[in-house]
Amino acid sequence: MEQVIYCKVKVKKNHGLPPKIDSAEEDGLTSLYADIRTGASQCPLPVDDQVPVYHHIDNEKCRSLDRHLLNLHQELCLNKTDGSLGCHLCPLKWLLQGDDCYYYSDVTSRTWNQSQAHCRMMGADLLGIKDQEQQEFIKRTLKQRGEETYWIGLYRDGDDWRWVDGEHFNSSLFQIETQSSGRCISMITGSGYYQRDCESVNKWICVKKAVRI
Structure with missing residues (x-):
């Protein structure tokens, strides 16, 4: 299994909603804002190997979380050959395996x-x-x-x-x-x-x- 190190993501608070993406550095490591976990815990979990999709839920926080997760996915996830859509990320200075x-x-x-x-x-x-x-x-x-x-x-x-x-x-x-x-x-x-x-x-x-x- 290939070892992957992702870039560093800069985010900022968004008044209780999931964070806004500020910028991404291609040569860094991954740092994710904890509000993503907090927001995700309040919304239905995605099906395995799919990007979380909450736009059909009548909940603005979940829809906002969906938009930010999709943005993160587009910025950070490598093109995958196994047909799956999601990916896994680690904090700064950590290594990803599986x-x-x-x-x-x-x-x-x-x-x-x-x-x-x-x-x-x-x-x-x-x-x-x-x-x-x-x-x-x-x-x-x-x-x-x-x-x-x-x-x-x-x-x-x-x-x-x-x-x-x-x-x-x-x-x-x-x-x-x-x-x-x-x-x-x-x-x-x-x-x-x-x-x-x-x-x-x-x-x-x-x-x-x-x-x-």
């Missing part, structure tokens, strides 16, 4: 709990790896960043390993290298997954759902 956005930190000064708290502040969680395709994407992107250690969202819960979303760890996906009595898991570029003391400091990876327009 339906998800990934954030790789650039500092090394956070514990596991601090890293998770930072992810939550951005509406995300520490990385949860749930399938082989996702794991391969993470490995490819980490190779481009040099040898580093990153916290992921896997921790010891009693006798089991659990992801931060509550799902149990599937040990068939990868093996955890036991090198300490730590209860949190880090991922080392080009190496593997290791137990670490949760109070040690590392970089971290966050993940959250992309904004769909």
Whole structure:
């Protein structure tokens, strides 16, 4: 699946209605105004793989949202060959893969709990790896960043390993290298997954759902 980075969108408030598009920079990354989410939550959801269409709804806010989403779609969405009309966007400094956005930190000064708290502040969680395709994407992107250690969202819960979303760890996906009595898991570029003391400091990876327009 192709990795796509979109441009930065400048918007301004519109007195409680969805934001007006001010301008777009082709060489930037994506930044979307939170009112789009707020407006969308008040309107019927679109059918999968379609651009939201609210013009048939007797609600001016929904019709206004529809117009702005269509404008965003025209500005940002690449031409697609699979026949679908919508696309997914990520915030500034995040990478898009499938339906998800990934954030790789650039500092090394956070514990596991601090890293998770930072992810939550951005509406995300520490990385949860749930399938082989996702794991391969993470490995490819980490190779481009040099040898580093990153916290992921896997921790010891009693006798089991659990992801931060509550799902149990599937040990068939990868093996955890036991090198300490730590209860949190880090991922080392080009190496593997290791137990670490949760109070040690590392970089971290966050993940959250992309904004769909």
